Amino acid sequence: MIVSTMKKILVIGSGMTGATTAWLLKAVNPHKISISLWDKSRGSGGRMATSRSADDPQSTVDLGAQYISITPEYQQKHSSIHSQLIEGDILQPLTITPEGSRSHAEGTCHYVTPGGVSTLVKYFLKKSECPVEFNQHVNNISKVDDGLRVTTQQGKMEQFDSVVITMPAPQLLQLKGDVETFVEKNTEVANNLKAVTYSSRYALGLFYPPGTELNLPFICKYFYEDPCIRFVSIDNKKRNSVSPDVGPSLCIHTSVPFGLKHLEEDKENVQPIIMQHVRSLLPQLPEPSSVKCQKWRFSQVFKEYKDAPGCVVLNESPLVVAGGDSFSHSNMDGCIASAKAIVDVINSKL
Numbered sequence: 001m002i003v004s005t006m007k008k009i010l011v012i013g014s015g016m017t018g019a020t021t022a023w024l025l026k027a028v029n030p031h032k033i034s035i036s037l038w039d040k041s042r043g044s045g046g047r048m049a050t051s052r053s054a055d056d057p058q059s060t061v062d063l064g065a066q067y068i069s070i071t072p073e074y075q076q077k078h079s080s081i082h083s084q085l086i087e088g089d090i091l092q093p094l095t096i097t098p099e100g101s102r103s104h105a106e107g108t109c110h111y112v113t114p115g116g117v118s119t120l121v122k123y124f125l126k127k128s129e130c131p132v133e134f135n136q137h138v139n140n141i142s143k144v145d146d147g148l149r150v151t152t153q154q155g156k157m158e159q160f161d162s163v164v165i166t167m168p169a170p171q172l173l174q175l176k177g178d179v180e181t182f183v184e185k186n187t188e189v190a191n192n193l194k195a196v197t198y199s200s201r202y203a204l205g206l207f208y209p210p211g212t213e214l215n216l217p218f219i220c221k222y223f224y225e226d227p228c229i230r231f232v233s234i235d236n237k238k239r240n241s242v243s244p245d246v247g248p249s250l251c252i253h254t255s256v257p258f259g260l261k262h263l264e265e266d267k268e269n270v271q272p273i274i275m276q277h278v279r280s281l282l283p284q285l286p287e288p289s290s291v292k293c294q295k296w297r298f299s300q301v302f303k304e305y306k307d308a309p310g311c312v313v314l315n316e317s318p319l320v321v322a323g324g325d326s327f328s329h330s331n332m333d334g335c336i337a338s339a340k341a342i343v344d345v346i347n348s349k350l
Contacts, residue, residue, distance in 0.1 A: 005032075006031070006032060006033060006034050007032060007033045007034070007161040007162065007350065008033075008034050008036070008147075008159070008160045008161050008162075009025065009033050009034065009035050009036070009160060009161065009162045009163070009164065009346070010035075010036050010037075010038060010148075010150055010158075010160040010162075010163045010164065011035060011036070011037045011038075011130075011164045011166065012037075012038055012039075012138050012150075012163065012164065012165045012166060012167060013037075013038075013039060013046060013165070013166035013167050013324070014037045014038075014039040014044040014045070014046070014121065014125065014132045014134075015039075015044070015045060015046020015047065015048060015121060015166060015324075015335070016046065016048050016120065016121055016124075016332060016335035016336070016339075017166040017323055017324045017325070017335040017338050017339050017342075018037055018039075018046075018164070018166040018324075019037075019044065019121045019122075019124035019125045019128065020124050020335060020336050020339035021164055021166070021323065021338075021339040021342050021343060022035050022037055022124070022125065022128035022130045023124045023125075023127045023128040024339055024340065024343045025128075025343050025346060025347075026128050026129065026130060027127075028343070028347065029347070029350060032350055033350070035128070035130045036130065036131060036133070036158075036160075037125075037130055037131065037132040037133070038132075038133050038136040038138060038150075038152065038156075039132060039133070039134050039135075039136065040135070040136060040137035040138070041134060041135075042134050042135060043118075043134060044118065044121050044122060044125055044132060044134075045064075045117070045118035045121045045122075046064075046121070047064035047065060047296065047298075047299070047330075048064055048065050048117045048118055048120055048121050048332075049062070049063060049064050049117070049118055049294075050062050050063075050115075050116030050117055050118035050119070051063050051205050051292045051294070053205075053207035053247070053249070053289070053290050053292075054207075054290045054292075055207065055209075055289050055290050056207070056246065056247060058243075058245070058246045059207050059208075059236075059246050059247050059248075059249055060116045060235075060236075060241075060249065061205035061206075061207070061235045061236075061249040061250070061251050061292065062113075062116055062117045062118075062235055062239070062251060063203040063204075063205050063251060063292065063294040063296075064117065064203070064294075064296065064299075065117045065331070065332070066117075066220070066231070066233060066238070066251065066253075067094050067098075067110050067111065067112050067238070068091060068110065068111040068112070068113070068117075068120075068331070068332050069104055069108050069109070069110050069111075069331060070082065070108065070109045070110075070111065070332075070333060071104070071105045071107070071108050071333070072105065072106075072107040072108070073105075074333040074336075074337075075107075075109065077333075077337070078333055078336050078337075081336060085120065085123065086111075088123065089114070090113060090115070090119050090120060090123050091111040091112070091113060091120075092111060092112055092113075092114055092240055093109070093110070093111055093112075094110035094111055094112050094238075095240065096219050096220060096238065098219075098220035098221060098222060098233075099218050099220065099221040099222065100221055100222035100223070100224065101220075101222060102222075112238060112239045112240060113239060114239050114240050114241045115239075115241070116239070120332065133156075135154060136152045136154060136156055137152050137153040137154065138150055138151070138152050138175070139151065139152060139153050139174075139175065139176055140175065140176045140177040141163055141165075141175055141177045141178060141179045141320065142177035142178045143178045143315075143318065144159065145159075146161075146317075146318060147159045147160060147161055147318050148160050148161070148162070148163050148318050148320065149177075150163060151177075160318075161318060161319070162318060162319040162320070162321070162346065162349070163318075163319075163320050163321075164321050164322075164323060164342055164346075165179075165314075165320070165321070165322045165323070165324075166322075166323055166324040166338075167324065168196075168198060168298040168324065168325075168326050169193045169194075169196035169305065169322070169326035169327075170196065170197075170198065170298065171298070172193065172322055172326075173193060173194065178315075179314065179320070182314040182315040182320055183314060189312060189314070192305050192306045192312075193305065193312075193322075193326075195303060195305075195306070196301070196303060196304060196305055196326045197301075197302045197303045198297070198298040198299060198300065198301055198302055199256045199259070199299045199300050199302050200256065200259040200260050200263050200295075200296060200297050200298070200299055201230070201253055201254045201255065201256055201258070201259035201296050201299045202253075202254040202258070202259055202262070202267065202270055202274060202293065202294065202295055202296070203251065203252065203253050203254070203293075203294040203296060204250075204251070204252040204271065204274055204275070204278070204291060204292065204293055204294075205235075205249060205250070205251060205252075205291065205292035205293075205294070206249065206250040206251075206252065206278075206285075206288035206291055207247060207249050207288055207289055207290045207291070207292070208247040208248050208249070208250075208286065208288055208289060209247045209289050210244065210245055210246060210247045211244070211247070212247055212248055212286060214234055214248055214250065214285065214286070215284055216232075216234060216282065216284070216285075218232075219233065219234050219237045219238055220232070220233040220234075220238050221233075223281065226255070226277065226281055227255065227257070227258060227277075228254055228255060228258045228273070228274060228277035229252060229253075229254060229255070229274075229277050229278065229281055230253050230254060230255040230256075231251070231252070231253040232250065232251070232252055232253075232278075232281075232282070233250070233251045234248060234249075234250055235248075235249045235250060235251045236248050236249050247289070250285075250288070252274065252278055254274060256299070259295075259296070259299070263295075263297065267293045267294070267295045268293070270293070270295070271291065271293040274293070275291070299330075300325075300330040301325050301326060301328075301329055301330045304325070304326060304327065304328065304329060305326055305327045308327060308328050308329065309327055309341065310323065310327050310328055310337050310338045310340065310341025310342070311323035311327050311338055311341040311342045311345060312327060313345060319345075319346065319349055321342050321345050321346065323338040323339065323341065323342040324338055325338065327341075
């Protein structure tokens with residue numbers, strides 16, 4: 001009897017880090033590993049998510065990442081990946097300068113995603129050829145025999161040889177089972193994980209019928225005086241995605257203080273408050289045909305894991321690796337850097 005030596009690896013999270021990790025792992029180990037991706041949401045992307053209008057699925061808005069900024073350092077480190085995205089028309093140059101944007105490192109290039117920022121994640125998921133199971137909220141990882149038993153809130157249970165966790169560190173610390181033991185056995189790792197913090201905010205997507213003129217004196221603008229609104233963008237114009245058959249969309253990001261103040265409230269109760277501020281700030285706006293409200297409890301990394309190593313090994317055997325922007329920084333290249341670090345660790349164990 002032939003015993004299969006293929007290793008089963010679970011990647012938790014199908015955001016940018018998870019998708020890139022799956023692709024890179026599969027590319028170098030096509031016959032050694034079997035990769036599964038589980039995500040608690042209904043779709044891939046994480047905070048690189050693109051939402052659709054309830055009235056018209058062709059009308060979309062990015063409620064998380066707004067544009068991609070690539071520093072000179074990463075232009076060199078990740079040039080081959082960037083080239084794929086640009087040649088595939090996933091990324092296009094940002095043709096406008098957002099009003100009020102803070103300074104970036106000299107030589108930084110800015111890009112947009114015409115099809116929505118989620119197309120970045122979907123690109124790498126497609127290249128990985130790995131299946132994704134949605135609506136699977138992992139809540140327990142336990143050591144069993146020589147592997148790991150992973151359980152979700154929905155009752156799914158499966159055993160793997162290795163697990164990659166790409167959720168934000170505060171969520172990782174809520175996992176039950178042996179993960180708690182893995183973390184607490186190393187005081188330095190435990191303290192560094194507990195020190196990771198994120199900003200929180202709300203985002204609104206406003207959708208309008210075809211032919212609507214928004215008549216704003218800007219395409220993207222940061223607001224620093226308003227207690228609620230921090231950023232406004234005519235999203236389809238920003239993304240170079242304008243069609244007479246598709247209505248415009250507007251993205252609103254709240255300030256972090258506003259997000260923290262209302263963090264524990266239901267978003268259905270917060271949406272009218274945000275809309276009141278929007279109408280006061282931009283009285284010329286017409287009424288939208290539909291509104292999408294998103295609460296980002298974990299918006300951007302405020303304080304990352306000490307020294308930003310890209311990933312951290314929580315347990316050597318069976319292997320449990322934690323990665324994501326908690327261990328890097330909250331942008332595309334931070335996620336790619338984390339994915340590369342995770343892949344280096346796993347390859348060293350195969």
